[in-house]
Amino acid sequence: MRTFRALLLTEIRNYSRDWATLFFTLLFPLIFVLLFGVLMGGIGDIDQAVVGVLVTTDADFGDELIDLLLTSGVRSVKAYTDASKLGGAVEDHVVDFGLRWDGSTLHTLYDASRLQENFAFQQLAEGIAADFDLLRQGAMTPIQVQRIHAGDVEITSWFHLVLPGILAFSVLTAGLFAVSGHLTQMKERSILDRLLVTPMRPTALLVAIAAVRLVIVFLSTLITLFVGILVFGMRFDVDWLRYCIFVVCATFGTMGMGTVIALLVKRPSSAGNIANAMAMVMLFMAGVYFPIEFMPQSLQAASRAMPLTHMAEAMRYVTGVQEMGDLRFWLTSMVFAIVGLVLFPLLARYVVKPSRR
Amino acid sequence: MTQVMHVRGLAKRYGDVRAVDGISFEVQHASLFTILGPNGAGKTTTLEMLEGIREPDAGEITILGERMRRVTRAAKQRMGVLLQDGGFEPHLKVKEVLQLFASFFDHAVSIAEILERVSMTDKAGAQVRTLSGGQRQRMAIGAALVNDPDLVFLDEPTTGLDPQARRNIWDIVANLKSRGKTLLLTTHYMEEAETLSDHVCIMDHGKIIAEGSPLELTAGLGEETLIEFRLDDPDTQTLRQLEPCCKQIRVSGSQATLETLDLRETMARLLDWSEQTSEEFHDLRIRQPNLEDVFLAFTGRKLRE
């Protein structure tokens, strides 16, 4: 027990002095969150759109068009009298898109370079155009549609969905680098060899490392969550029991992943780099920033094979953002836990094996 | 020319400390000049000034007829320097390292020749990070020879190497000398200094305190013989009794060394003493003084500290 306490203290001390690692695990996700929160805040949100409109003086139904715009739910409508000024406003992003009605043709103007957002603007513009078309002929809209929101939590933006993915990424990197990074570095610097000639049991060391990592992970994810809530006004409905259970299971699972890498590489120093590369690749492919459904079929299959995808899904579930089905949640958690447990003895053996010269 | 390098009044000060306190010496053509000195003697600083990486505060260096305060780029063209420590790009191959260094000089010999000279031909395509300590050092010497220099600096060339590797380096050095190169060496190893050197200078506290060929230096100690032995339990009082029968007695740990001008006399007295005091001594050795003893005599310290 004394050994364990000593190991624990050493681990904690190591961690707090190695401020590069500390940065990565605590601050990095935070910067991510702040950056993406700010950047993605407005994507896909029609109610944040600013529309510029120009009605030529002899065009009919001009006022009705503007009324239609004002009631369509956009943030604001700017009226122009000069066509080139309207065009300039679109290009300079003063307005998100423009409408020019000359009595017979409705021109929709977009900035071609806003490739990620025009999709949503086009849908909006086409909807307004369709309504205007009917309005002008005095036709009623016989079929009306009412959107009923089935979800529980009020989602404020696309970013609301991204944040749990960032939490998942924190957990991934914490567990992965605990082994393929921290432990492999200890092996490379022969620190492990020196520890092993003492009565220390490898299990004690591993538990100490895991314990410290878990604390860091909880700290980091909680800070990130609170930043989301305080700075961006997001609301989450966190199921704390499932949250804690999943974080623990996932940390063990990702430590298992790190073990696989450490066992397969020739040089311990490569393990950290490979883990880093894998984490980066997964970050883009795991449906954190855009839904998997938007990927081509081949990529979707690849995405579903990645652990981070399922971790993100689970984190969305435990923060109350998206439903997942309780059964599937427990299954996912168990898989991660089992991976970690099965690989644990292999990891212990890795620790004990003398370094190759 | 007979003098390849001439140093006069070289000095370097760090604040109040005079690291090098106005030294002068000459290095003759096709000879091996060794600088010996304990740590802090000013040896390293002297060498750095001669290598051109440190600016002297005073003095004059003449290399191959050219006078200068700080070693010039032109002088470097004709010098080869093996540093005590320094790295190489780990992912470069041996021949690429040599090509790189060769490109730094106006005139360079063929890489194949250098590889041959340092016995690294079969390792030409190996990356630096795969080399052993000895191989790396041989490559480093090769890098110091790419420009076929007339003057070569070897700063502790065999430190940290195993005996076999050390011998390889000695062969290279001997070969260089036989080809008419002038060499400046620093070392911790007495055998190296004794075996290789033509001329030795001993530095301490920034000054040269002794100079000469190894033979001259040891002869300077006088016609004495040394008797060395080990005692189980050295007792100062008992040992004091030996003082009158020899020139000087030194004790270091369990080892005692008697300096004497009359071997037979001292040996007899020693045996008497042993019988009288019932002290037993082991590992008796009788030898001539060597550079280590010279060093000790002048500086009061051992070579390797």
Add this chain to the structure above:
Amino acid sequence: MKDVLQLARTHVVTAFRERVTLFWFLIFPLFLLTILTLIFGQLGQEATIHFQIALINEDHAAGPESFSALIESTFVRLSAPQEDSDMPLFDLHQAPQGESASFLETELSELRRGDRAAILVIPQGFHTSVRSSFGGESSGHTLELYMTDASVTSETAAGIIEQILSGINREILIRGNAYHTEQAVEIKTEWLGQQDGKGVSYVDFILPAIILMGFFTNGLFGVPGTLLFNRDRKVLHRYWVTPVTVPRYLTGFALGHLALCVLQFALLYTLGRFAFQANVSFSNPQTILLLLLSAITFMAFGLFIAAIAKTANSGMAVANILNMPMMFLSGMFFPVAGLPTFIRIIVYANPVSYLLEGLRKSVGVQTGTLMPVQLTYLVPLAWILVSAMVASRRLRWDVDP
């Protein structure tokens, strides 16, 4: 001259032989280009999107000629296998006979779980209500569209369903003679901010950004990493006892750096052009000038970092901290025009923003000016100047003994 060339060669060769460097400066940009193009390049192209939706028609009583039936058959048609190999837009789920009550509940939980994108319910009496709206008696009847804004898929599907219903609306009106196609409003789409008025393909938009990202990573990480590593491991120490000087070393280093940038450009351009049909051309003089300026700016910045960091580790830490903000707050991947003012300051101070916009404008994928035009060159040049000054004062070329 040959020493400069050899030093440049060393720089390039070692970059290739270090697997880590190779990954980050070559493989990762290629990967990113591929992923982003594959995903965003087809946003809005419905041929590749496929939604799981459910339809509940509670108005069976109205009969097969009713509006309710019309709506239902439209969606059935849209979920049938297409003639061409494209996947149908929808996978339609409908209640088995006589179980519509519990069906909605199951479907709602599927919706919440993300296994359904949307549920459309045609309420009972829909047809009658719509019919009477023609006579002005009521204002039509409302369909219920269940969706969740927790999912972009759901939002998108809802939007598409609304569009389809809008089309059906028109159909109904035409049949009822309340709408005349000849008088329809003509809709014309104009793509601004682009030279030939056509739309911009995603790969044309993102390729200049990724190339710039490659140069940026090279300068931010590669330059201080290599330099500090070589200094701290005393590789440079060995050079300074030979005739080679710092200016010559730096020239060789810069040449090597530029060679790596050229290589990055070549590979990314080839991938973009031949795998993703990028149209954009980099051959005009202004573009080449901007690319060169970018490579130099980022290298200078790397020297700046090497000058302010004490060791290789702290240099890399600084690089990591600066990496994301500088890359993302420049307009590379996300638009930066609508950001709050205090963040916009960073955008305006960031040389990447100017170089990126200048590059995109010179290849013709953007004409809007978010930055004042004159600053496109001035700001990066200012950064080069400042970096050079700091580096020449503070960058140490040898470890102190």
